[in-house]
Amino acid sequence: MTDRPGRTLLEQRIRERCMTFEEFVEYAEAFARDHREPGTLSLRHLQRLVSGRPPGTLRPANARLLERIFGEPINTLLAPPKTSSGRDDEDPANELRQLIDTARRVDSSTIALLHQQLDLIRRLDRRLGAAIVRDELTAKIRQVERLTTHSLAPGTREPLAALLSEMHTLAGWQALDLGNLTESWHHYEHSRAAAAQSDSIPHESHAAAEQAFVLLDAEATGDAIELLDNARYRADSASPRTLRAWLAAAHGEALAAHGDRTASLHAFDQAATLLPADPTEEGPYVALDTVHLARWRGHALARFGEPDAITVLTDALARHDPTFVRAETALRVDLATALTATGDRDEAREHANQAARLASQVGSARQRRRIMILLVSVR
Secondary structure, eight states: OOOSOOSSHHHHHHHHTTOOHHHHHHHHHHHHHHTTOOOOOOHHHHHHHHTTOOOSSOOHHHHHHHHHHHSSOHHHHTSOOOOTTSHHHHOTTHHHHHHHHHHHTOOHHHHHHHHHHHHHHHHHHHHHOHHHHHHHHHHHHHHHHHHHHTOOSTTTHHHHHHHHHHHHHHHHHHHHHTTOHHHHHHHHHHHHHHHHHHTOHHHHHHHHHHHHHHHHHTTOHHHHHHHHHHHHHHSOTTSOHHHHHHHHHHHHHHHHHTTOHHHHHHHHHHHHHHOOSSOOOSSSOOOOSHHHHHHHHHHHHHHTTOTHHHHHHHHHHHHOOTTOHHHHHHHHHHHHHHHHHTTOHHHHHHHHHHHHHHHHHHTOHHHHHHHHHHHHHHO
16 A cells, blocks of 8 residues: 555545455445445545545435444545644554554454455466465455454454465465465464464364475475374364365375375375365365365376376366366376376377466466476476
8 A cells, every 4th residue: 555645534544444445345335235324335436535526415325324434424534634743643552543443343244345355366366376466465464464453342353363364375375386485384374373363273274284285395295294184183073074175185195295105095085075065164265176186186196106097187177167277287287197107198298288388377386397397207
């Protein structure tokens, strides 16, 4: 956000929430719906209001909507904010009071809106890659950190902390995909700390398990297995079945990286048993269905040189959601690896080349590294 003074107090208040004008319009729409307010606010209308040039007569319903959101009279909101010579700004505690007041306005509809924004970032991330959306995610993390830190309302701080944990796990995965292991590790540390604040065992288990993938990329497979062992133990029967299935599959991948074929395939069998037919439970976000699970199992089979890997991976590719571009990249690398093991170098090269194009599209340094190694073996 820019540091220049807001033209109106309304603009200043929106900035204090770390929102863009587009995001505030969405929030105001949700607020009006949830609080049965008839007021409406378009982006163009808001832009004129914050500039200090209201478009003609402001409708009473719209004025009331803004007054309810900010707890300030409309004339005060549309006036210039107080300058440094104002008595309030000279109070060193004023900023803290404002931050606490902003956090106090967070309600269930605000948290739902923030989750929707995170879901949109996830969809863009899997289609376009981390480099496109990581700045937006970083801004969202700062916003939610600010709200969480200053939240005093019972029942509000915990869901904000859970949301923050999920944001950091996505940021950690992005950093890992871009090849920044240290940055990724730090995001997962922040995710685990936020999960602890959320008082949610599922979020704590998920954050720890995600961090294990950094250890796998650092070739510390034994440490990764230990971390996943503990995460699965922590996620007791009260945790969502989809999460427990995801944890078992992640454990299977770590065991495969460690070379333990029997334990790895057993973990994938457990994941298949746990995975519900309709994985829609509440809890930390994990992308797992029968296709993703088959893709993960195929990755393990390819590591062990199992002939079944080609069948499993080919079937997974045929059923794969094409919006998961990064996942398709990894799937094609695994399929090329399996084909190379059977001596089918021409088809292996075709999948490796397609994987290289996809990795370039989404900027995946992690998959490009795997592809470079693979292409050497299929020349």
